[in-house]
Amino acid sequence: xxxxxxxxxxxxxxxxxxxxxxxxxxxxxxxxxxxxxxxxxxxxxxxxxxxxxxxxxxxxxxxxxxxxxxxxxxxxxxxxxxxxxxxxxxxxxxxxxxxxxxxxxxxxxxxxxxxxxxxxxxxxxxxxxxxxxxxxxxxxxxxxxxxxxxxxxxxxxxxxxxxxxxxxxxxxxxxxxxxxxxxxxxxxxxxxxxxxxxxxxxxxxxxxxxxxxxxxxxxxxxxxxxxxxxxxxxxxxxxxxxxxxxxxxxxxxxxxxxxxxxxxxxxxxxxxxxxxxxxxxxxxxxxxxxxxxxxxxxxxxxxxxxxxxxxxxxxxxxxxxxxxxxxxxxxxxxxxxxxxxxxxxxxxxxxxxxxxxxxxxxxxxxxxxxxxxxxxxxxxxxxxxxxxxxxxxxxxxxxxxxxxxxxxxxxxxxxxxxxxxxxx
Amino acid sequence: xxxxxxxxxxxxxxxxxxxxxxxxxxxxxxxxxxxxxxxxxxxxxxxxxxxxxxxxxxxxxxxxxxxxxxxxxxxxxxxxxxxxxxxxxxxxxxxxxxxxxxxxxxxxxxxxxxxxxxxxxxxxxxxxxxxxxxxxxxxxxxxxxxxxxxxxxxxxxxxxxxxxxxxxxxxxxxxxxxxxxxxxxxxxxxxxxxxxxxxxxxxxxxxxxxxxxxxxxxxxxxxxxxxxxxxxxxxxxxxxxxxxxxxxxxxxxxxxxxxxxxxxxxxxxxxxxxxxxxxxxxxxxxxxxxxxxxxxxxxxxxxxxxxxxxxxxxxxxxxxxxxxxxxxxxxxxxxxxxxxxxxxxxxxxxxxxxxxxxxxxxxxxxxxxxxxxxxxxxxxxxxxxxxxxxxxxxxxxxxxxxxxxxxxxxxxxxxxxxxxxxxx
Numbered sequence: 001x002x003x004x005x006x007x008x009x010x011x012x013x014x015x016x017x018x019x020x021x022x023x024x025x026x027x028x029x030x031x032x033x034x035x036x037x038x039x040x041x042x043x044x045x046x047x048x049x050x051x052x053x054x055x056x057x058x059x060x061x062x063x064x065x066x067x068x069x070x071x072x073x074x075x076x077x078x079x080x081x082x083x084x085x086x087x088x089x090x091x092x093x094x095x096x097x098x099x100x101x102x103x104x105x106x107x108x109x110x111x112x113x114x115x116x117x118x119x120x121x122x123x124x125x126x127x128x129x130x131x132x133x134x135x136x137x138x139x140x141x142x143x144x145x146x147x148x149x150x151x152x153x154x155x156x157x158x159x160x161x162x163x164x165x166x167x168x169x170x171x172x173x174x175x176x177x178x179x180x181x182x183x184x185x186x187x188x189x190x191x192x193x194x195x196x197x198x199x200x201x202x203x204x205x206x207x208x209x210x211x212x213x214x215x216x217x218x219x220x221x222x223x224x225x226x227x228x229x230x231x232x233x234x235x236x237x238x239x240x241x242x243x244x245x246x247x248x249x250x251x252x253x254x255x256x257x258x259x260x261x262x263x264x265x266x267x268x269x270x271x272x273x274x275x276x277x278x279x280x281x282x283x284x285x286x287x288x289x290x291x292x293x294x295x296x297x298x299x300x301x302x303x304x305x306x307x308x309x310x311x312x313x314x315x316x317x318x319x320x321x322x323x324x325x326x327x328x329x330x331x332x333x334x335x336x337x338x339x340x341x342x343x344x345x346x347x348x349x350x351x352x353x354x355x356x357x358x359x360x361x362x363x364x365x366x367x368x369x370x371x372x373x374x375x376x377x378x379x380x381x382x383x384x385x386x387x388x389x390x391x392x393x394x395x396x397x398x399x400x401x402x403x404x405x406x407x408x409x410x411x412x413x414x415x416x417x418x419x420x421x422x423x424x
Numbered sequence: 425x426x427x428x429x430x431x432x433x434x435x436x437x438x439x440x441x442x443x444x445x446x447x448x449x450x451x452x453x454x455x456x457x458x459x460x461x462x463x464x465x466x467x468x469x470x471x472x473x474x475x476x477x478x479x480x481x482x483x484x485x486x487x488x489x490x491x492x493x494x495x496x497x498x499x500x501x502x503x504x505x506x507x508x509x510x511x512x513x514x515x516x517x518x519x520x521x522x523x524x525x526x527x528x529x530x531x532x533x534x535x536x537x538x539x540x541x542x543x544x545x546x547x548x549x550x551x552x553x554x555x556x557x558x559x560x561x562x563x564x565x566x567x568x569x570x571x572x573x574x575x576x577x578x579x580x581x582x583x584x585x586x587x588x589x590x591x592x593x594x595x596x597x598x599x600x601x602x603x604x605x606x607x608x609x610x611x612x613x614x615x616x617x618x619x620x621x622x623x624x625x626x627x628x629x630x631x632x633x634x635x636x637x638x639x640x641x642x643x644x645x646x647x648x649x650x651x652x653x654x655x656x657x658x659x660x661x662x663x664x665x666x667x668x669x670x671x672x673x674x675x676x677x678x679x680x681x682x683x684x685x686x687x688x689x690x691x692x693x694x695x696x697x698x699x700x701x702x703x704x705x706x707x708x709x710x711x712x713x714x715x716x717x718x719x720x721x722x723x724x725x726x727x728x729x730x731x732x733x734x735x736x737x738x739x740x741x742x743x744x745x746x747x748x749x750x751x752x753x754x755x756x757x758x759x760x761x762x763x764x765x766x767x768x769x770x771x772x773x774x775x776x777x778x779x780x781x782x783x784x785x786x787x788x789x790x791x792x793x794x795x796x797x798x799x800x801x802x803x804x805x806x807x808x809x810x811x812x813x814x815x816x817x818x819x820x821x822x823x824x825x826x827x828x829x830x831x832x833x834x835x836x837x838x839x840x841x842x843x844x845x846x847x848x
Contacts, residue, residue: 013460015451016633016644018444023465027439036437037472041447041463048461209440220440281713282706285727289705292781292814294729300737301727303709309724309767313737343733357716390716 001171003029004038004056006049008067008077009150013043021152025064025159030222032164033173034062044068049080057084057143061171064163067150069135071114077147082121085140089119094126095134127162137166144170178223178235182242183252185216185403186418192217195245202241205234214392215399216258248416251406258402259287265409266297273405274343275301276314276335278326279353279369283398299343304335314338327352327364332381336372340379347408348374349401350381355393368422369397373404373414380415385422396420425595427453428462428480430473432491432501433574437467445576449488449583454646456588457597458486468492473504481508481567485595488587491574493559495538501571506545509564513543518550519558551586558582561590568594602647602659606666607676609640609827610842616641619669626665629658638816639823640682672840675830682826683711689833690721697829698767699725700738700759702750703777703793707822723767728759738762751776751788756805760796764803771832772798773825774805779817792846793821797828797838804839809846820844 005022012019019041026036037060042048049068056063068077082089095118103110124136127148135148135158146163148155184192189212196208196219209220221238225231243250252261266273275284285301288294302313307326310316315338320330332350340348353369360366365385372381386396400418407416429449435441443465450460461484466472473492480487492501506513519542527534548560551572559572559582570587572579608616613636620632620643633644645662649655667674676685690697699708709725712718726737731750734740739762744754756774764772777793784790789809796805810820824842831840 011633011635012447013450013463014454014633014644014646015447015449015460016635018442018447019463020442020444023436023439023442025439026437030438036439037467037469039437039443039465043461045461209435209438211435211441220438222438277706279713280710281718281722282701282709282725282727283713285706286704286710289703289707289727289729290815290818294705295783298705299730300733301706301725301729302737303706303713303725303727305713305719305725306723306767312766313724313726342736343730359719391714394714 001033001062001167001173002035002037002060003062003064004040004060005036005064005066006052006056007039007041007150008044008049008065009041010043010074012041012067012150021066021150021155024156028159028164029167031177031179032168033175033177033224034167034171044074044076046076046080046083049077050084053080053084053145057140057145061142062144062146062167064159065145065147066155069117069147069149071111071117075116078116078120081138081145081147085121085138085145087122090122090124091115092118092120092124092126094129095120098134127158135162137163139170175224175226176228176231178221178225178231180221180235180239181254182219182221182246182250183216183256183258184219184246184249185251185258185399186416187217187246187249188419189217192219192246199238199241203234203238205230206238214388215396248407248411248413251403257287257291258399258406260291262402262406262409263288263291263294263297265406267293269346269409271346271409272297272299272343273347273349274299274339274345275401276339276348276350276372277301277303278305278310278335278351279355280351280394280398280401281305281355283394284349284351284401287398287402299345300339302339310335314342325364327354327368327370329370329381329383332370332372333374333379336374336381337379340374346375347405348372348379349405350374351397351401353384353386353393353397355390355397357390367393369393369400371397371401371404373401373408375408375414377414382415382418383422384418384420386420425457425486425591425597426459426461426484427486427488428464428484429460429488429490430476430480431463431465431574432468432473432489432504433465434467434498436465436491436574445490445574445579448580452583452588453591455601455603456592457599457601458591458595468498468500470500470504470507473501474508477504477508477569481564481569485566486568486570486591488583489569489571490579493541493571493573495535495541499540502540502544505562505569505571509545509562509569511546514546514548515539516542516544516548516550518553519544522558551582559586561587563594599648599650600652600655602645602649602655604645604659604663605678606643606645606670606674607640607680607682608643608670608673609675609682609823610840611641611670611673612843613641616643616670623662623665627658627662629654630662638812639820672831672835672837675827681711681715682823682830684715686826686830686833687712687715687718687721689830691717693833695770695833696721696723696767697771697773698723698763698769699825700763700772700774701725701727702729702734702759702775703779704775704818704822704825705729705779707818708773708775708825711822711826723769724763726763734759738766749788751778751792751794753794753805753807756794756796757798757803760798760805761803764798770799771829772796772803773829774798775821775825777808777810777817777821779814779821781814791817793817793824795821795825795828797825797832799832799838801838806839806842807846808842808844810844 335350356366759774780790
């Protein structure tokens with residue numbers, strides 16, 4: 001079952017708004033067994049829309065159009081669809097009622113122009129009775145055309161709640177799909193790629209996608225099979241294989257965030273955390289606290305950017321700063337141990353490094369970062385040399401610190417092995 | 425001068441990687457006077473690529489193809505381009521040399537498959553001599569076709585450094601374009617929209633785009649004129665009008681970040697900053713420290729998530745916490761004043777609030793946030809009620825605190841007026 005997506009809008013084609021919604025839709029559709037063959041963005045130009053719509057309906061089983069359903073004169077999707085299908089525009093009384101109701105509810109004067117939104121191609125069936133701008137679908141023989149509002153939230157809501165179900169009714173997929181994202185951290189690209197190739201060669205039903213979303217690596221597993229049982233069976237085999245090969249490096253699946261995984265582990269264990277950051281500048285604390293409920297396990301964070309702050313807030317000894325410098329093992333240890341002791345938490349994490357672009361030296365080049373980890377077993381620190389620009393060094397440092405805690409919580413590893421570890 | 429963009433790749437059409445690069449390119453091209461009429465994404469399928477390429481080269485002055493230039497059997501762009509143009513594939517000796525050099529430099533064994541990358545359509549001119557995967561262009565009569573690598577960084581680099589200059593040489597734009605993004609914070613949508621409509625009605629050469637990138641609002645100003653002088657003249661008039669109407673609410677232009685604007689102002693004044701955060705959880709410190717050189721003006725941040733931390737690190741009186749609660753004027757004042765005093769900085773910012781989803785009450789619903797500002801003139805605090813979910817409340821709170829500092833640095837306003845201010 002193949003389809004195309006046509007997104008209409010001057011703001012999209014001008015690059016003023018990036019059309020990410022169509023790509024999100026393609027991913028959702030694929031997970032339900034529908035293959036998208038073309039994703040096209042065009043301006044608010046009737047002739048072009050008509051031309052491409054005709055082609056897509058000719059070539060594919062279904063088509064999704066987004067945008068251009070509003071009341072202004074720029075909004076020409078309804079007219080273009082009617083013209084492409086050779087059907088007249090007909091006033092939809094249900095839409096008229098909703099538009100008038102909405103004007104009354106919002107206490108805005110009736111504007112007859114708004115009724116343009118109610119002139120839909122003959123045969124249009126509204127997708128929902130919840131909203132004024134509902135979107136609609138049209139059956140054209142065996143094929144189906146969906147017209148959805150361009151506003152991302154509305155589009156996503158209707159796709160999830162209505163479009164996927166209608167597709168399944170009208171165009172049941174010929175294959176069963178299983179799709180999952182495996183999220184990795186801490187492995188080299190080459191280490192992963194070689195194994196993935198082996199898995200793909202072993203299972204012809206499986207497509208693996210390798211996506212560096214640095215500092216993480218995401219691997220998408222797509223299984224296509226003739227029936228549910230076969231799909232589940234193959235998916236399980238691939239999953240077991242991935243977990244056997246990569247085990248501790250897989251921190252989560254699909255929408256999992258590393259900071260949310262850590263949060264769940266800390267909650268389960270009724271344990272608490274404090275962090276002391278220098279070069280990551282609050283990034284770790286900020287990631288932890290974007291998770292709802294993090295106040296149950298996150299006690300405090302300090303961003304000790306200056307040496308003075310390291311001494312005053314964390315009790316880092318002046319001597320260590322003088323003798324070894326702020327980016328050093330003794331300072332990382334003192335920060336992790338200090339923040340854990342002062343906050344009376346189960347864990348303390350610390351980061352001190354040179355994010356760049358300036359501040360590097362031959363002995364401590366940009367990217368040099370010491371990370372400290374403190375728990376009841378003791379306090380340890382390791383040196384890393386992270387690649388990339390300031391943002392990338394900060395992102396790698398924060399991710400490594402958070403993953404270190406995950407590895408300890410999950411496997412009890414006091415000093416995990418990581419990519420980019422250096423002698424320090 | 426009109427063009428189309430064709431992005432090739434299974435990972436794109438499956439929605440595993442969102443194709444934002446094409447939209448970025450459309451924006452860059454528009455700013456140079458080139459209009460994109462279609463942005464199409466297709467899978468690695470030769471026949472479909474050939475068909476659309478032919479159409480685009482027929483309909484438009486130029487076409488940009490991205491992706492599919494690599495060495496694997498999936499990479500079929502070169503073959504498709506050759507077939508679409510009816511030209512043979514020819515071995516490009518320069519490419520062969522670069523591939524072999526790269527193999528030697530990386531010390532990897534020679535793989536003859538990699539030489540597929542050197543088989544280019546007859547007439548292809550390499551875009552750069554810096555890299556192995558160079559991209560190329562082809563002249564077809566008056567028209568021009570660019571083939572670029574799909575890797576976003578490579579694509580962007582080549583577009584900026586080579587493609588725009590070549591287009592200007594071969595297809596000089598017929599109109600002069602001025603394009604600028606104006607970045608607003610702190611105004612209501614309705615306040616902006618009405619004025620924009622007036623401006624657009626007054627200047628037929630101007631298209632204004634209104635884009636809520638919450639909590640900011642971005643307004644794009646696009647001027648098309650027959651010559652440079654006219655374009656600059658109209659752009660100046662619109663700019664003056666916008667600055668007269670909205671003045672203090674415009675914090676920057678184009679790629680400006682609010683935290684970078686503040687950084688420049690603090691540097692100019694040789695002044696320093698410390699922040700004390702509760703519900704924003706390090707977001708403010710993290711935004712400030714992502715700017716290179718921020719250590720010159722940022723002394724420390726503290727994320728006092730627990731009441732204990734507020735007392736211990738900032739000296740917030742136990743009494744204030746007991747009597748008024750952590751989300752209150754006295755606590756916001758004590759945090760801002762405390763962090764400024766302890767860090768001995770010129771400015772102190774504080775945020776304490778209820779980001780949700782839990783923790784709200786009838787008197788202090790989710791979204792209630794107190795922000796404190798401390799400077800040599802004194803310490804003040806104001807209460808806000810921000811809309812949206814946890815992330816949005818955190819984003820609004822951080823943005824408001826940062827903008828408050830900007831308004832003071834730029835205009836000396838001790839207590840600026842903001843949207844979402846409440847009685848508290």
